[in-house]
Amino acid sequence: MVTGNFGVRQLINLDLFTDAYRVTGRALVGAGGIHAELGNPNTSFLEIQEAYISRIHQPGEIVVNYKQAAFRKENINFIVLQDRREGIPVGTGHGRSVFTRGRAIPAFLTVPSFEIHGDIIHEGTLAPREILVQSIGRFQLVFSAKASASVFPDISYSGDLILVHKERIGIFCLGHNQS
Numbered sequence: 001m002v003t004g005n006f007g008v009r010q011l012i013n014l015d016l017f018t019d020a021y022r023v024t025g026r027a028l029v030g031a032g033g034i035h036a037e038l039g040n041p042n043t044s045f046l047e048i049q050e051a052y053i054s055r056i057h058q059p060g061e062i063v064v065n066y067k068q069a070a071f072r073k074e075n076i077n078f079i080v081l082q083d084r085r086e087g088i089p090v091g092t093g094h095g096r097s098v099f100t101r102g103r104a105i106p107a108f109l110t111v112p113s114f115e116i117h118g119d120i121i122h123e124g125t126l127a128p129r130e131i132l133v134q135s136i137g138r139f140q141l142v143f144s145a146k147a148s149a150s151v152f153p154d155i156s157y158s159g160d161l162i163l164v165h166k167e168r169i170g171i172f173c174l175g176h177n178q179s
Contacts, residue, residue, distance in 0.1 A: 012086040015157060016048065017077045017147070019112045022059060022157075023069065025051040033087045035163060038073055039137045045070040056113055057152055073138070077111040077168045080159035084143060087161045107142060109164055110150070110171040116162055118145025120174070128172040139163040 009028050016023040025048035029037050037046060051069035052062050081087045102123030109116045121143060122131050132140065145162040149155040 010086075011049065013082065014048075014086075015080040015159075016046075016071060017056070017079070017111075017114065017157075018071070018075055019077065020056055021063075022054050022056055023048060023051050023071070024054075025049055025069070029086070033085070034079060034081065035088045035137055035139060035141070038076075038079075038139050038163065044072055044074070046073055046076065056149055057155070059155055074165075074167070076165055077114065078116065078147060078162050078164045079139075080145075080147065080157050081161045081163070082159050084161035087163060088141065104143065105174050108171070108173040109140070109142065109169050111164060111168045112170070113150055114147045115150055115153075116142055116145055116147045116164060118142035118162060126174060128174055131174070132166055132169070132172065135166075138166055140166050140169070 009030050011026045011028055012034060013026055014034065016025070027034060027037065027046060027048055048069045048071065050065075050067065052065045054060070054062050102121045104119040104121050105126060107118060107120040119142065120131060121141070122135070124130065124134055135141070140163070142162045142164055144160065146156055146158045147162060
């Protein structure tokens with residue numbers, strides 16, 4: 001943990017995905033988790049420390065690594081976290097976080113190069129458009145999720161929480177598979 005002018009901050013481990021690359025590293029976040037950092041209107045960039053960069057189709061081969069890197073938030077497709085507590089504020093004075101109220105609904109989403117399966121937690125109208133409009137921030141939270149490369153489905157990444165950039169979503173379906 002780091003303390004300073006902006007309160008207590010902590011380094012969290014994450015996997016960040018763009019159209020063609022996976023970046024494994026650490027981000028410094030505040031009490032609101034990575035979701036709050038992504039929603040910070042004061043910067044268009046997310047800084048990553050100890051960044052290891054690989055191509056999506058060759059996940060085991062590190063192309064380059066750097067002590068520090070910055071990514072335009074608008075170019076991030078999704079972020080995988082192993083612990084949802086690092087992504088969102090979990091506890092509030094009124095009980096559960098606004099991010100975890102509601103019921104779990106199975107969901108399927110696509111972004112460039114990936115398909116994502118997991119649970120959306122939502123209270124209110126159960127319609128894909130309504131959920132995207134009503135959910136807080138620019139990133140949709142998908143819990144107990146798995147992202148599989150569309151061209152190489154054997155390549156997949158799982159996490160307790162995946163944050164999916166809403167503007168990068170191509171397909172968004174709710175409920176169970178109908179096939």
